[in-house]
Each structure stands twice: as structure tokens, then as C-alpha cells.
Amino acid sequence: MNKKDFILEIYKDSRTVFRLSGIAMMFPQEESKYLSERLGYYVQTGRLLNPRKGIYAKPEYNPLEFANLLYTPSYISLEYVLQQAGIIFQYDSRYTSVSYLSREIEADNKRYNYRRIKEEIIMNNIGIIRRDNINIATPERAFLDMLYLSKDFFCDNIHSLDRPLIDRIIPAYQSVTLEKRTFQLLKNGRYQ
Template sequence: MNSSQKNTLLLLFESPKTVFTMAGIALLTGESREGVLSKRLNYYVREGKLQNPRRGIYAKKGYNPEELACLLYTPSYLSLEYVLQKAGVVFQYDSCLTCAGYLSRTVEADGKEYRYRKVKGEILADTSGIDNKGLINIATPERAFLDTMYLNAEYYFDNLRPLDYRKIMALLPIYGNKRMEARVKKMFDK
């Protein structure tokens, strides 16, 4: 391994990120020749120093799947069933990571399923109720609840107690949907 290869690997491991795109690695390392960079990264994958969960995506061992979910399709944020399950609003276990984004698609990477649901651009652009935890964008339980109501009017929620009604009402105008507002008020009997 020559010194430029060592530098590339060192730069990747010094970065707080655990998942990288080819373009991101090129910016990080300053390597403008795509063929050279591709060969180098594929060498690291063969040697077991990096993982390649999906074409064009490289990751450190033990990478964060939530970070990968936010990187596969940008802009997107973790939401829907994934967040509701973690918050205790939905009890049915699903290992799939669900995101709201600019397209609807299901992707498998490294044995995990990533499901993206399309929301309107105005909703996606509004960051109210979305926490930026370093390299991960994740909806609050209230935002995930509203995203789910927006995409599936008939969705059944097991437990609404973890949700803050005031936060829900503050986020509701993002969706601009009177029927949805009426359904939410009816669910909370207010």
C-alpha cells in the first residue's frame, strides 16, 4: 500500500461519518480521477477495510444504518413507522427503516430494507419537527405521526399517549390539509 492509499484510508477513518458516497470521498481526499479512486476503494473492500453496502456507497465496519438511510436518497429523513415504533406509538415490529423523501422506493442494502415514501416538496423542505442528530435527520414522534396520517389516512396507531397534542397542532399547518386536521382532532377527541 503506497502513501496516497494510506492517506485516503486515514482520511476516511478520521471522519466522524460512517457512510460515504464516491463523490463525498473524492471531496474529502481531493482525488479528482474517478477511476483511480474507484480502484483504490474496491481494493479496500477486497481487503476488508471498508464495506460496500450498495453500489457507489462505501462504509466503515459497523456503520450506522440510520446514516445510510439518510444518504441513499437526499433529501430525506427517517420518519413514519420506524420513528413511531421507537416512540412506542406503534407496537408491530418491522426491521425496515422508513423515510420520507422526494420519491417512493424500497431499497435493500447489506441485508436491510430501506423504504422511502414520497411527500410533497413543501413538506419535505420544512424542517419543523425534524431533529438533525449529526449526520442523521430524524422526525420527532409528532412529525412522524403526521407524516403517516398524511400518507395513509386509515393507519391504525396502537398508543397515542407518547405524542404531544400541542406539538402536533403546531406542525399540522405544514400539510395544508383540512381533512387531515379534522381526523387528527377526532383521534385526540379535542
């Protein structure tokens, strides 16, 4: 394979963000030293970005895909999803996710926030959609994640939530307290 094919293959891939190990799997015949040198060259020439150690991205990479790749397993949820769905109106520029750890990082002038949740909850994929290389919660899943993680959570508009979907997702949390809070909130039509 010539050097042109190397970057071409990366650009042909539908993913916009890669770990070094993922790129190595694309080119199993290449030695790791050569691979690292080529990636370094592509970063120096602006053909790839290196937003975090061991992570490479196309120049117009998707920050949601980066958020998923940075800590695995994780999925986009919480304020980001609820804001996009019109459940909360307060603007927050962070990309919020749930994962196996709590972290707040900045990369490429973007803020990423991870909240820790039990691994059994993360691994239950009901209410999580996989599209365009991104794992993202439905508004109902993000709503339940917020209620589970934050006692002081306030939402502006819950009327668009799919209540039968909430009923299917809620057993994943194995929390009687969450079930009571959710039932009360949905019964009243607002959170107090």
C-alpha cells in the same frame, strides 16, 4: 498524502456512509481514477463496504445514515420512529423514511422503505432533528406523516405525543382533511 492517510482520513470522519462524490471532496487533489481504484481495494480487503453502487461505508456503518444518504432529501419517519417511540407496538424490521419517491430496497440484508410525500413537506424541517449525520422525525412528525400518507393508519398509544408540537408542525402539510383527522384523534385519545 500516502496510502495509509487515505483510509485513516475516511475513518476519522464522523460519517459512517459516503457517496463517491463525498469522498472525492475529502481528497480534491486525487484523480478520480486513482480514488476509484483505492476504494475498490479497500472494499476487496474489507476495510470499506460497498452496500450499493456509488456508496461506501465503514464496516460498522449506521443503517439510518445509509437510509438518509441513499435518497436525498429524505428523513427517517413513519413506522420506524413510531415503533421506537412506543406509539405503535407492531414490530417492523424495515427502516422507513419519507422522500420525494416511493421505493423499497434491500441492501446488506436490511430492508429500506421510502414513501413519497410532497417536496414542500420534506423541505419544512419543523419536527425533524439532525443528529449523528441523520435526519430523523420526532414522534409527532412521524405521526402526522403516517396520518397524511395512510388512511388506514392505526396507533396503539398517542398519550406521549406533544400536542403543542403537533399544532406547530401540522400547517406544513396544508391539508384540512389531515387537520380534522388529527383533531378528532387527539380529542378521542385513540384512533378508530
